Amino acid sequence: MHRRPMAILALPLLLAEPALAAEGISDGVVRIGVLTDMTGYYSDLAGPGSVLAARMAIDDFGGKVAGKPVELLSADHQLKADVASNVARKWFDEDKVDAVVDLVSSSTALAVMPVAAEKKRVLLLSGPGTTAITGAQCNAYTVHYTYDNWALANGTGREVVKDGGKSWFFITADYAFGKSLEEDTAAVVRAAGGQVLGSVRYPSPGTTDFSSYVLQAQASGAQIVGLANAGADTVNSIKAAHEYGLTKKQRLAGLLIFISDVHSLGLDVARGLYATTAFYWDRDEASRAFARRFQSHPDNAKKTMPTMVQAGVYSAVTHYLKAIAAAHTDDADAVMAKMREMPVDDFFAKNGRIGPDGLHRHDMYLVQVKSPEESKYPWDYYKILRTIPAAEAFPSVEAQKCPLAVRR
Amino acid sequence: MQALFGQLLLGLINGSFYALLSLGLAIIFGLLDIVNFAHGTLYMMGAFAAYLLLSEFQVGFFPALFLAPAAVGLFGIVVERTMLRRLYRLDSLYGLLLTFGLALIIEGLFHHRYGNSGTPYPVPELLRGGLALPFMYLPLYRAFAVVTAALVCFGAWLVIERTRLGSYLRAGTENPRLSQAFGLNVPLMRTLTYGFGSALAAFAGVMAAPIYQVSPAMGSNLVIVVFAVVVIGGMGSIAGSILTGLGLGVVEGLTRYLYPEASSVVVFLVMAGVLLLRPAGLFGRTR
Numbered sequence: 045m046h047r048r049p050m051a052i053l054a055l056p057l058l059l060a061e062p063a064l065a066a067e068g069i070s071d072g073v074v075r076i077g078v079l080t081d082m083t084g085y086y087s088d089l090a091g092p093g094s095v096l097a098a099r100m101a102i103d104d105f106g107g108k109v110a111g112k113p114v115e116l117l118s119a120d121h122q123l124k125a126d127v128a129s130n131v132a133r134k135w136f137d138e139d140k141v142d143a144v145v146d147l148v149s150s151s152t153a154l155a156v157m158p159v160a161a162e163k164k165r166v167l168l169l170s171g172p173g174t175t176a177i178t179g180a181q182c183n184a185y186t187v188h189y190t191y192d193n194w195a196l197a198n199g200t201g202r203e204v205v206k207d208g209g210k211s212w213f214f215i216t217a218d219y220a221f222g223k224s225l226e227e228d229t230a231a232v233v234r235a236a237g238g239q240v241l242g243s244v245r246y247p248s249p250g251t252t253d254f255s256s257y258v259l260q261a262q263a264s265g266a267q268i269v270g271l272a273n274a275g276a277d278t279v280n281s282i283k284a285a286h287e288y289g290l291t292k293k294q295r296l297a298g299l300l301i302f303i304s305d306v307h308s309l310g311l312d313v314a315r316g317l318y319a320t321t322a323f324y325w326d327r328d329e330a331s332r333a334f335a336r337r338f339q340s341h342p343d344n345a346k347k348t349m350p351t352m353v354q355a356g357v358y359s360a361v362t363h364y365l366k367a368i369a370a371a372h373t374d375d376a377d378a379v380m381a382k383m384r385e386m387p388v389d390d391f392f393a394k395n396g397r398i399g400p401d402g403l404h405r406h407d408m409y410l411v412q413v414k415s416p417e418e419s420k421y422p423w424d425y426y427k428i429l430r431t432i433p434a435a436e437a438f439p440s441v442e443a444q445k446c447p448l449a450v451r452r
Numbered sequence: 453m454q455a456l457f458g459q460l461l462l463g464l465i466n467g468s469f470y471a472l473l474s475l476g477l478a479i480i481f482g483l484l485d486i487v488n489f490a491h492g493t494l495y496m497m498g499a500f501a502a503y504l505l506l507s508e509f510q511v512g513f514f515p516a517l518f519l520a521p522a523a524v525g526l527f528g529i530v531v532e533r534t535m536l537r538r539l540y541r542l543d544s545l546y547g548l549l550l551t552f553g554l555a556l557i558i559e560g561l562f563h564h565r566y567g568n569s570g571t572p573y574p575v576p577e578l579l580r581g582g583l584a585l586p587f588m589y590l591p592l593y594r595a596f597a598v599v600t601a602a603l604v605c606f607g608a609w610l611v612i613e614r615t616r617l618g619s620y621l622r623a624g625t626e627n628p629r630l631s632q633a634f635g636l637n638v639p640l641m642r643t644l645t646y647g648f649g650s651a652l653a654a655f656a657g658v659m660a661a662p663i664y665q666v667s668p669a670m671g672s673n674l675v676i677v678v679f680a681v682v683v684i685g686g687m688g689s690i691a692g693s694i695l696t697g698l699g700l701g702v703v704e705g706l707t708r709y710l711y712p713e714a715s716s717v718v719v720f721l722v723m724a725g726v727l728l729l730r731p732a733g734l735f736g737r738t739r
Contacts, residue, residue: 083567218713244712250673252570252665255462256708259588263455276570280665283572289582289589308572 069112069374070142076102076361077135079128079156080146080171082120085249085276088304090148090171093354096343098145101361109365110372117141121152123249128152129159136163142374143168143364146357150174150221160185164376168364170356173274173300174224175439178403182446185376187383189404190356191322193221194439196299197228199320199410199432204268204297205236207318212297213266214243215257215281217273222248225299226272241266248277254284262290274300279308286313302351306413306425314425315415320408323352323392324426327409330391334358349423359392360404395434401446408437458588459709460702465594467701468601469656473674474681474693475605476652479612481682482690483625483645486536486547491653492675493555496668497524498654499661500562503573513576513658520658521651528650532643540642555672562668570665597659604655605694612690621645680723685733692735 078095081087095118102114117139121128128147135141136159144160147153148171160167161183169177169186173193177186212233216222222245230240241264244257258281261269269290271281278298282305285296298305301319325335338350350358367382368374388396388406396406411426419425441449473495480488501520505511511519531554539546579593612618623631624638632638657671664670677700685696700719707718726734 083563085570087567246712247716250716252667252670253466253663255465255594256459256705257712259455259458259462260709262588263458276665279572280570287575287582287591287593289584292589 068372069110069368071140072112073140074109074112074114074365074368074374075117075135075139075141075143076114076364077117077119077132077139077141077144078146078357079119079121079131079135079144079152080148081123082118084123086123086148086171086274088308088348089275089302089351090146090353090357093338093344093348093350094146094148094170094357096338096341097350097354097358098361099343100338100341101358101365105362105365109368110374114365121147123149123152125151125155129155132156132159133163136160136165142166142376145361146170146353147172148353150177150224151219153177154181154220157181157183157186166364166376166379168357168360170360171353173221175228175444176220176224178399178401178446179444180446182401182444182448184402184448185380186402187360187380187398187404188402189360190352191320191408192403192438193225193228195322195408195432195437196225196320197232199408199437200297200299200318201229201232201270202236203318203410203429204295205233205238209268209295209297210238211266212238212240212268212270213261213264214240214270214272215254215261216243216245217248217277218245219248221274222272226270229270229272229299243272248273251277252280254281255288257281258284258288258290261285262288262294266294268295268297270297270299272299275302275305279305282309282313282317301413302353303349303423303425304351307348307423311414311416311419311425314413317413318429319411319413319426320432321352321411321426322406322408323350323355324409324411324428325349325355326424326426327428328391331355334391355392359388359390362390363388397434399441400449401441401444403438403441403444405434405438407434408432454587456709459705461588461590462594463702463705463708464698465598465701466704467698468598468605469660469674469697470678470681470701471605471694471697472601472656472659473653473678474685474697475608475690476649476656477678477682478685478690478693479608479652480646480649483621484536484540484547484642485544485625486539486551486646487544488646488649489548489552489675490531490555490558491551491649491678492671492673493558494524494528494650494653494671495657495660495674496559496562496666496671497527498657499573499664499666499670500566500657500668501654502658502661503571503666506573513662514578517655517658521654524654524657525647525651529643529647531650532646536646537639537642555675559668559672566668570667570670573661573666575662593662597663600659601656604652608652609690609694677719680719683733684723684726686735689733689735692733696734 078098080090080094082091119131143166145168150172153169153172167186169188170190175194177188214226216226244260298317306314367379371378371382384398393406398404410429477491498520502516505516575593582589582591624641628638681697682693685692708715
């Protein structure tokens with residue numbers, strides 16, 4: 045009851061806020077929050093590494109933008125959509141966070157996107173794959189930065205079919221990401237003249253034993269067993285496939301492979317797998333320079349090399365800060381406009397452009413995992429087969445059918 | 453047809469884990485009248501013990517099969533002597549609450565220290581490779597797991613139902629006062645029983661490590677299914693829980709083949725059905 049006088053005092057401040065936000069930096073600080081899976085089965089490909097990447101991006105930018113300091117927060121959404129949207133809400137309402145980065149999983153991304161749109165804050169997604177983010181569910185405050193399922197399906201999918209893999213069976217993680225990836229890849233396979241013999245959807249997260257699904261894949265007789273899953277699921281399903289002798293008669297197509305997965309599996313299990321990636325640490329000198337600093341950073345306890353999700357976080361945060369500097373404000377509308385206007389050209393993205401649907405279209409790389417004999421030094425895992433130019437790698441604005449991007 | 457046999461065999465393998473775990477649970481409930489909610493946690497501790505033995509002390513799988521259950525069994529004995537002992541004269545609900553609380557605390561500590569993503573545990577060198585059966589390629593380790601689980605279950609049943617020690621344990625349960633009057637050391641038997649049940653859970657944990665990955669959540673995921681198994685089999689019936697464990701593993705395997713989305717629920721559907729028709733469980737005796 046005695047709180048009421050205080051609340052009355054606060055009212056004028058609340059009313060004054062919007063006027064302040066239109067120009068200059070709100071509250072005099074730019075706050076960036078990394079919301080990711082810190083301890084679960086996507087934690088190796090994003091997690092603490094994503095927080096580190098954001099930290100490095102802020103430090104490299106000088107720790108301040110437009111004369112104001114930049115602060116970093118982080119939280120664990122445990123891959124739960126409700127936890128993610130609650131944390132995002134708290135960050136936006138109480139902690140005055142200006143941008144949320146990473147999310148890593150499609151379901152948490154879809155849950156946080158409406159919150160960001162409602163509060164008019166920026167959302168930089170690195171990791172989620174579903175094309176709905178820049179399609180039917182797009183909004184003006186979301187940037188789908190690193191890759192999407194369409195890029196994977198068309199990169200890896202098309203290459204495998206070209207390589208002779210005409211009949212497919214899918215092992216799919218039964219949630220937004222897996223289903224979307226399966227659908228996108230199935231479309232590519234059919235368009236290239238192949239056929240989809242069937243699929244099995246398993247509960248995810250929560251499945252560590254893939255025996256039953258591997259057996260069904262074997263029973264289907266398909267030439268290619270497509271794994272529409274990621275992270276620890278991919279690692280476990282590849283291991284199970286080897287255990288049950290699937291790879292003796294059939295081939296695996298890991299539709300989403302991260303370098304952290306290859307590291308877990310080891311080269312003699314992972315050899316020959318195709319992958320479509322946005323970043324490979326050993327691609328050029330600039331990537332190597334970033335990767336070495338990432339690996340030797342004191343916060344990187346396990347001394348891992350950055351995955352494309354983590355490198356994407358670094359690039360996205362840098363681009364965001366550059367946009368604030370150019371717009372002289374952290375107001376979301378102005379910053380989003382600048383982010384779309386400015387091209388991205390750093391070690392992570394070549395020919396990068398954020399479209400009106402929020403999709404960051406940039407060059408992708410088709411790689412193949414080396415055999416143990418071909419690998420000459422630690423983390424020497426990929427050989428780059430070809431560069432997929434931005435226009436070919438991602439779906440066009442018209443194809444995405446984002447309601448915002450439809451011009452009349 | 454071949455695919456079906458493969459799934460049934462897989463179901464049998466899973467079922468043997470259910471049988472091992474529900475055996476320990478049934479023994480503890482049968483002889484101590486405690487609903488041991490910490491059973492899943494003891495299973496998880498067994499798996500972690502194996503993992504730590506490997507990563508910190510380079511102790512392999514086969515020694516771990518004995519060391520981990522011994523360590524967890526000892527832990528079980530300590531828990532029984534310090535905490536459970538005080539609850540025997542109270543309603544069995546208190547035992548449930550205590551073990552549930554213990555499970556949450558221990559699991560929370562492990563989660564805090566190790567995170568939630570599964571840590572892989574390698575299949576022992578000796579058991580790699582597989583047998584090429586006509587309907588599927590069976591990894592050697594899984595064959596080993598089924599055979600070992602079957603042997604342990606049978607051995608436990610034999611000891612309890614057919615030996616003198618087993619008869620003392622059963623007497624101690626049916627009428628503790630009278631048995632004590634006859635000179636049986638009932639408190640000691642209870643302690644040993646809880647220790648043995650814990651060791652059995654840990655043994656299942658070590659066997660599970662190469663298959664299911666080691667993670668703090670592995671116990672809680674499994675223990676609920678195991679409770680359903682024990683309820684269906686009939687609380688207190690040891691043979692019942694072994695057979696039901698195997699049977700339900702097969703049922704789950706079939707469901708994974710026919711309609712995978714239902715695979716996590718099917719055990720509870722069966723439990724609901726059985727309880728409606730036979731409230732004491734399939735093999736249970738009304739106490």
